[in-house]
Amino acid sequence: MSMNIAVFASGSGSNFQAIVDAVKQGELDAKVALLVCDKPGAYVEERAKAAGVPVFCFNPKSYNGKADFEQAIRKELKARDVELIALAGYMRLIGEVLLHAYPRRIINIHPSLLPAFPGLDAIGQAFDAGVKLTGVTIHFVDEGMDTGPIIDQEAVRIHHTDTRETVQKKVQAIEHTLYPATLQQLIAKGVEVL
Ligand code: GRF
Numbered sequence: 463m464s465m466n467i468a469v470f471a472s473g474s475g476s477n478f479q480a481i482v483d484a485v486k487q488g489e490l491d492a493k494v495a496l497l498v499c500d501k502p503g504a505y506v507e508e509r510a511k512a513a514g515v516p517v518f519c520f521n522p523k524s525y526n527g528k529a530d531f532e533q534a535i536r537k538e539l540k541a542r543d544v545e546l547i548a549l550a551g552y553m554r555l556i557g558e559v560l561l562h563a564y565p566r567r568i569i570n571i572h573p574s575l576l577p578a579f580p581g582l583d584a585i586g587q588a589f590d591a592g593v594k595l596t597g598v599t600i601h602f603v604d605e606g607m608d609t610g611p612i613i614d615q616e617a618v619r620i621h622h623t624d625t626r627e628t629v630q631k632k633v634q635a636i637e638h639t640l641y642p643a644t645l646q647q648l649i650a651k652g653v654e655v656l
Contacts, residue, residue, distance in 0.1 A: 465649045466495040468544040470552035475506025476634060477550035477571060477641055482513045484642030491649055495542040498535055500554055516542070522554075532559035539563075548645060549603065553582075556603050568603040569648070571641050573633045575599060575615055580608035585633055589626050595619055596629070598636045600644045614644045 469478045478497065484490035497510040499519040510517045518538040525531035536559060539547070547560070549570040556568060574584035576599040579591075588596040597617040604610040618632045 463649065463652075464491045464493060465546055466542060466544050467492045467546045467548055467645070468496040468498055468539055468542070469494060469548050469550050470498040470500075471504070471506040471550045472499060472501045472553045473504055473506060473551045475504070475509045475550070477637055478506050479509050479513075480638035481548065481550070481642050481645065482509070482515065484646070490642045490646045492546075492645065495544050496538060498538070498552070500531075500552065506551075528557040529559050532557050536560060536563050546645075546649070548641070550641070555605070555607060558605075561603070561605060566602055569613070569645070570601055570603050570608070570610070571637055572599045572601070572608050573630075573637065575617065576601065576608055576612060585630050586626060588620070589624075589629055593620065596633070598633060598640055600641065613648070614640065616640050 469481055471478050481490065482494055485492055485494055494515050497506065497515050497517045499507055499517060500522055502519050502521055507517055507519055518535065520531055520534065522531055545567065547564055547568040549568065572584060574588055575597040579587040595617050597615055599612055599615045601612045602610040616636050618636060620629055
């Protein structure tokens, strides 16, 4: 069963690219129907254009608050029959409008083993804490910051020779395979907790 998905991203979009590539290679039974971006000019927009994915890019400051711009997003999602939302570096909490419109249909990827190191710069937080194990978490989104039921996780070992940069590379390599694979499992199972 194929599904229309939207990816929300604010930055470079390497996870967006991994999802688009997985669809192209037949590994993810989905159509990337929309990129939603809250940072006009972000590199992820270029990636979407190159992949032929429609873009809804907005400046939050042009709206009267979160409910207002989420209504605009909701309209775009509805127009494209989007059934599932994948957050991929969307640096903003999801509000009530979208949570109610897409109950248990919004997924996030976070670069740590949650509940450890939620929020910004999770890789830096792990590095500074001196932990020897960090990783990647994929979870359903609720109103909290990187909370919500965990769907899957994969660990990354931090060696004494590692730097922030090498940890980041290892974490990203895992993200780029784990996210498309988890989305595929969710779609195949009709979006239930694994
Ligand atoms: C990823 O590390 C993801 O886990 C986090 O934001 C980052 C986005 O990176 N939520 P990119 O834009 O996909 O390269």
